[in-house]
Amino acid sequence: MEYTEVEQKFRLVGPAAGLKERLTALGARPGSPSRQVDTYYNAPHRDFLDQEVVSEWLRVRVEDGTASVNFKRFHPIASPVKTHCDEYESTVADAEAVRRLLASLDFTELTVVDKTREEWHVDGIAVAFDRVAGLGEFVEFEFKGEAATVAEATARLEAFIGGLGLGPGAGLGERVRLGYPHLTLGLE
Numbered sequence: 001m002e003y004t005e006v007e008q009k010f011r012l013v014g015p016a017a018g019l020k021e022r023l024t025a026l027g028a029r030p031g032s033p034s035r036q037v038d039t040y041y042n043a044p045h046r047d048f049l050d051q052e053v054v055s056e057w058l059r060v061r062v063e064d065g066t067a068s069v070n071f072k073r074f075h076p077i078a079s080p081v082k083t084h085c086d087e088y089e090s091t092v093a094d095a096e097a098v099r100r101l102l103a104s105l106d107f108t109e110l111t112v113v114d115k116t117r118e119e120w121h122v123d124g125i126a127v128a129f130d131r132v133a134g135l136g137e138f139v140e141f142e143f144k145g146e147a148a149t150v151a152e153a154t155a156r157l158e159a160f161i162g163g164l165g166l167g168p169g170a171g172l173g174e175r176v177r178l179g180y181p182h183l184t185l186g187l188e
Helices: 017-025 095-104 150-163 180-184
Strands: 007-012 034-042 056-063 066-075 084-092 108-122 125-132 136-143 172-176
Touching (some): 007 150, 017 108, 017 125, 034 180, 056 095, 066 095, 084 095, 125 180, 136 150
Antiparallel strands (some): 007 136, 007 172, 034 056, 034 108, 125 136
């Protein structure tokens, strides 16, 4: 499933300590926290916002001295409930050159998402604890293992989340079915 992302995001409603304790018990360890500044752009030839349900994003990310460019197309396209996305991402040597390139081609900046992320890995799952400026705290579970289909990856991701036994006090709140740019732009 190269170039396909399957993830689920939840609001954190309390301390993440209970979830982190459970991940530690499963053998996961945290990576170093990093700051990610994501700038999202709109295309001049196809207005990403001109759909009832926004399903595409173009992003330039700067993270701790590195940079990448990324395009995501969420599926099903017209559905407000997405199951996965096509994701095409590549590192770039010069984020400012990419910004200028996009501006020269009449791409316009839509929003900036500034977050601090601490990522854990266990059993083919990445668990990212995000503190997003202006939005609050979230946790994302992304399937990183091998799967033949989106349905298989989703089932394994849901089994992992369900197997965490997260009861009251674990800090996990409602599931969020929108991306951070949706939230910063008020596209709920």
